[in-house]
Amino acid sequence: MTEFTNVTITKAANVYFDGKVTSRKITFTDGSFKTLGIMMPGDYKFGTAEKELMEITGGDCEILLPGSSEWQTIQGGESFYVPANSEFEIKAKTIVDYCCNYISE
Amino acid sequence: MTEFTNVTITKAANVYFDGKVTSRKITFTDGSFKTLGIMMPGDYKFGTAEKELMEITGGDCEILLPGSSEWQTIQGGESFYVPANSEFEIKAKTIVDYCCNYISE
Numbered sequence: 001m002t003e004f005t006n007v008t009i010t011k012a013a014n015v016y017f018d019g020k021v022t023s024r025k026i027t028f029t030d031g032s033f034k035t036l037g038i039m040m041p042g043d044y045k046f047g048t049a050e051k052e053l054m055e056i057t058g059g060d061c062e063i064l065l066p067g068s069s070e071w072q073t074i075q076g077g078e079s080f081y082v083p084a085n086s087e088f089e090i091k092a093k094t095i096v097d098y099c100c101n102y103i104s105e
Numbered sequence: 106m107t108e109f110t111n112v113t114i115t116k117a118a119n120v121y122f123d124g125k126v127t128s129r130k131i132t133f134t135d136g137s138f139k140t141l142g143i144m145m146p147g148d149y150k151f152g153t154a155e156k157e158l159m160e161i162t163g164g165d166c167e168i169l170l171p172g173s174s175e176w177q178t179i180q181g182g183e184s185f186y187v188p189a190n191s192e193f194e195i196k197a198k199t200i201v202d203y204c205c206n207y208i209s210e
Contacts, residue, residue, distance in 0.1 A: 001116065002115065002116055002117070003113050003114060003115045003116055004113065004114050004116065005113045006111055006112075006113070007111075007112060007113070007114060008108050008109065008110045008111070008112070009108060009109050009112060009114055009131055009141065010107065010108045011106065011107050011108055011109065011141065011162060011204060012107070012162050012163060012202060013141070013143055013162075013163070013202045015163075015200060015202070018200070019143070019145060019199075019200030022127075022143045022200075022202075024129060024141060026114055036114065036116065036118070036129060038118055038124070038127045038143065040124060040145065057116060057117050057118070058117060058118070058120075094124075095120060095123070095124030095127070097117060097118045097120070097127075099116060
């Protein structure tokens with residue numbers, strides 16, 4: 001899917017880590033939402049509330065998932081799940097373009 | 106207007122200046138479009154094709170419009186027009202969140 005249709009987009013960006021990570025929220029007609037974001041190269045730790053499916057649209061990164069001691073390499077076109085109520089670490093090796101899907105369970 | 110409804114958003118970001126400027130395109134049902142973007146602090150020069158209305162949603166910048174020799178200070182909540190087929194310079198003093206409106210004439 002290269003675009004999302006019939007969505008509402010919030011005009012103001014969400015800004016994290018002094019702007020090194022920014023995202024925009026898109027809301028679907030059923031009330032569900034995703035965020036489309038950009039990470040500048042750097043190391044970040046994120047917490048989750050809901051389960052997340054992180055799609056890396058572009059760029060290269062390494063991730064450390066909760067309960068794992070091993071970093072995984074993720075490239076543009078790949079994705080990974082993060083459990084609800086957890087934390088994960090990500091090292092953006094390049095500019096990373098992502099789509100975060102929030103999954104109610 | 107704090108959000109745009111019934112739009113299509115392109116999933117992949119547009120990336121400029123090594124990712125220091127990124128934007129996402131939203132297309133309206135009438136075929137017109139806008140971009141929502143982020144500039145990291147820095148100095149940039151942009152060219153225009155169509156006339157543009159640049160709304161600075163958040164952040165502080167200075168702009169040099171075509172034909173002007175004087176920099177203007179622009180703050181979040183303010184906006185400015187740029188003529189078609191021209192160039193303008195912008196110094197982002199902070200993270201700048203913007204909405205660019207393309208105006209057919």
